[in-house]
Amino acid sequence: MANIILDVLPETVEIDGAEYRINSDFRISILFELLMQDDEVGKRQKLIQGLKLYYPEIPQNMTEAVEKMIWFYRCGRETESDRSGSGGSGSKQVYSFEYDDDYIYAAFLEQYGIDLQDVEDLHWWKFRALFKALGEDTEFVKIMGYRSINITSTMSNMPGNILGQICPQFTLLWFFLSAFGIFLDDLIRWLLFGEEKPHYHLFRKRKGDK
DSSP states (O other), X not given: OOOTTTSOOOSXXXXXXXEEEOOOBHHHHHXXXXXXXXXXXXXXXXXXXXXXXXXXXXXXXXXXXXXXXXXXXXXXXXXXXXXXXXXXXXXXXXXXTTTSHHHHHHHHHHHHOOOTXXXXXXXXXXXXXXXXXXXXXXXXXXXXXXXXXXXXXXXTXXXXXXXXXXXXXXXXXXXXXXXXHHHHHHHHHHHHHOOOOOOOOSSOOOTTOO
């Protein structure tokens, strides 16, 4: 497994004993990720277009070329799994390079002072390290947090629920339970601690009213 601190970041990959240059700029790998997520493109066509993206000169050994391409995309790891949900079995995708582009751009500018429009070349592995380390105070990470909320099976199918966490039916139930809790607390304070006997008025008459 490659180490971004100890190892020199790859600009080439070895295939059949020969070195092939690979396009390492982060924009290429973003395009590759979007390509893999495009349901309108067939699997074989995805691989062909992916090879064209990454290799200025496509190797003859297509099988190994694809393996090295995937290895590079995963930043030298067998699988990539992090808080952003970018990979791993059963992980939930909570970001999109297509729809979150403005938030990602603003987050890099805010936290690192990096203008992704102006930077000429930023290695994909560096970009991924910075991407995964974006702080929780950035709007982008907050949005990812909202998307990662686990919707409970109890509430998710009920009408009017919000993110599976707030539901009018349970709110109403909690309202009556809270009223009972207030009454019980007052009763205990009166009987056990000698506090003033509780009195409740739904409609209190004002002085001077008959």
